[in-house]
Amino acid sequence: MESDSLGEMAVPAGALYGIQTLRAVYNFPITGVRISHYPEFVKALAAIKKAAAMANERMDLLDSTRAKAIREACDLLLAGKHRGHFRVDVIQGGAGTSSNMNANEVIANLALEILGRKRGDYAFLHPNNHVNLSQSTNDVYPSAIRLTLITMGQALHKAMGRLSAAFDAKATEFAHVIKIGRTQMQDAVPMTLGQEFKAWAVMVEEDRQRLLEALDLVREINLGGTAIGTGINAPPEYAPLVVAILNQVSGQRMVLAENLVEATQDAGAYVQFSGVLKRTAVKLSKICNDLRLLSSGPRCGLGEIRLPKMAPGSSIMPGKVNPVIPEVVNQIAFQVIGSDLTVTMAAEAGQLELNAMEPVLAHNLFNSLMLLRRGCVVLAEKCVKGIEADEEQCRRYVEQSLGLATALCPQVGYDMAAKVAQHAARTGATVRGAARELLGWDEARLEDVLDPRHMLRPSEPRREYVCFTPERLDDCEGVDGKE
Incomplete structure (x- = not known):
């Protein structure tokens, strides 16, 4: 009893x-x-x-x-x-x-x-x-939350590093695979599959840096402030001493707040921290959307990459395999994004000298950190590392794409390049075939100008005047420099 x-x-x-x-x-x-x-x-x-x-x-x-x-x-x-x-x-x-x-x-x-x-x-x-x-819940509990955010945040930082490295390795592996880039779900211009994966590596790496910045904000604690930050029932020397000892015990670098009254009631650092987690979740979800799109098919989608087959995808459709790893990371992202709103409202809901809503705030931050860490590891180990490129499919899309007409602009101007693209679209020809027909170029020049390898990076534009035979002038109506 x-x-x-x-x-x-x-x-x-x-x-x-x-x-x-x-x-x-x-x-x-x-x-x-x-x-x-x-x-x-x-x-x-x-x-x-x-x-x-x-x-x-x-x-x-x-x-x-x-x-x-x-x-x-x-x-x-x-x-x-x-x-x-x-x-x-x-x-x-x-x-x-x-x-x-x-x-x-x-x-x-x-x-x-x-x-x-x-x-x-x-x-x-x-x-x-x-x-x-010499303690109160009001200085122990928030200090424990912040110490937890540091340790869990460092674990997430490490997991994000594994994911970034996995994308980076694939960027090197796929550096030679030329494909068509897309904007607004439409054909754009050529790029390499390696460039696409490298962009994802950089996206994750950028947020690793933002996470470190957010972790620095939550190192400030109010330990020693006791009930409301005035330090009642604790000796004056207690606060700096206990924080110094805590750093020895935990192996972390926590910092005593300059104003303990302010630190006891202010939850702004949690909002900032949660915002970084949300930002990370948004980027991971975007990447997973891309992985699902690029792997769609296998015969009636984009099919430029093949994801590892992790599980049978249907209880009724034999042979179907779903992109289950990107899907689960998408769902993690949704959860984290929703948790950010909870953290925001809980931080706002404090009154006067204390925020009584820290339990729900802590739960959502801890859960987001745990989910993101696990999601990064699963995505890296069970998806990204096993991705394969369908080089033939990538090459076929590049050859068929109207985006190649962009390379004609420095040669013939935007309007004429557009006419070539429209002619190709209307007749079902390739851009190469349409350019051969409308511009009268020989194969050597077509190969030089329309080689997708020349479109992968900045280059000096080669601007020229173009002569059109009389029978093709009608096709050029409205083109600047028609004379």
Whole structure:
């Protein structure tokens, strides 16, 4: 039996948590997702509690016996043990108090066992009086969120690197494959398949840099500000000391906010961070759309690339194989984009000295980071690395494309080049054939001007006057320089 200011409750004998955690379990049967779902968050709470115990011991606020037991208890959590005792739902009322108390109670009971005492012997080592000494939920919980964002963000950064490298490797592999580029779903001008994949590599790499910038913004924490940032019930030297120790414990570089009152209520960094995740999701979804389009077919679509075959695609159509990996990454992107709105509204909803909506904000950020990290790895390993090019299909599209007429512009002007393209479209001829007929060029000149290899990069335009035979002048009506 345990008691708090609201009364008594029976806590399961095998539980490391206590009465306040149990109340939260009863009060918040919301998502079914516990805070233990994010192991990085549990470790962040443990790191903060360990740093606090060490700081309190140095300031002679906590005796060495209790401090040592608390440190050892935190080390067990940092090693990944006992995570199942973190039972509180990720979405909860109370601005994270239930999560903080879940950590306080588990650490207190582990410390009591380390000292050879029974769980619940709070008269000797108390969740609030000792584990939570010099702290408040309002500085511990947001600091744990930010520390978690750093560790999960670094994992996402690494996963994005794997994806960028996979695209880059394919860019090299496909550097010789000439294909037709497309704008607005219409034929444009030639490019290489390698250039297409290289563009995707750069897109992912750009957002890796934006992620690092966003991570720097969330390094600022309000630890030591206690309830509202004034630092009540904590010595003046506590805040800088505990942050310095936390950096040693976590191996991260967290920074004490200059104004703890501001830092306790301002959630702007979360909005910025979420925006970067949304930006990343938007780009990944665009890339996956392209992969699905380019691999469409296999006989009645674009079919310029072949994705790895991961699973039978239909319960009724034999032999059908779907682009399931790009599809799942598309769905991840939709989830992340939606979560960004939730983060925005939660950040806006804070009142006065505290934002009580941080639990839903944290859940959405953590979930987005986890989904994006897994999505990048799956896309790289199970899709991009196994992509093959259909070189014959790419070559056929280039030969048939009206986009080749663009190369005629420096030679004959836009209007005449348009007439060549229109003639080709009307008659079913290739641009080469239409140019031969309307311009009277020989094969050597056609080959020189219309060679798609010359269209893959900037080059000096070769502008010339063109003479037209009288019988073809009518085709050139409206062309500048007809005389």
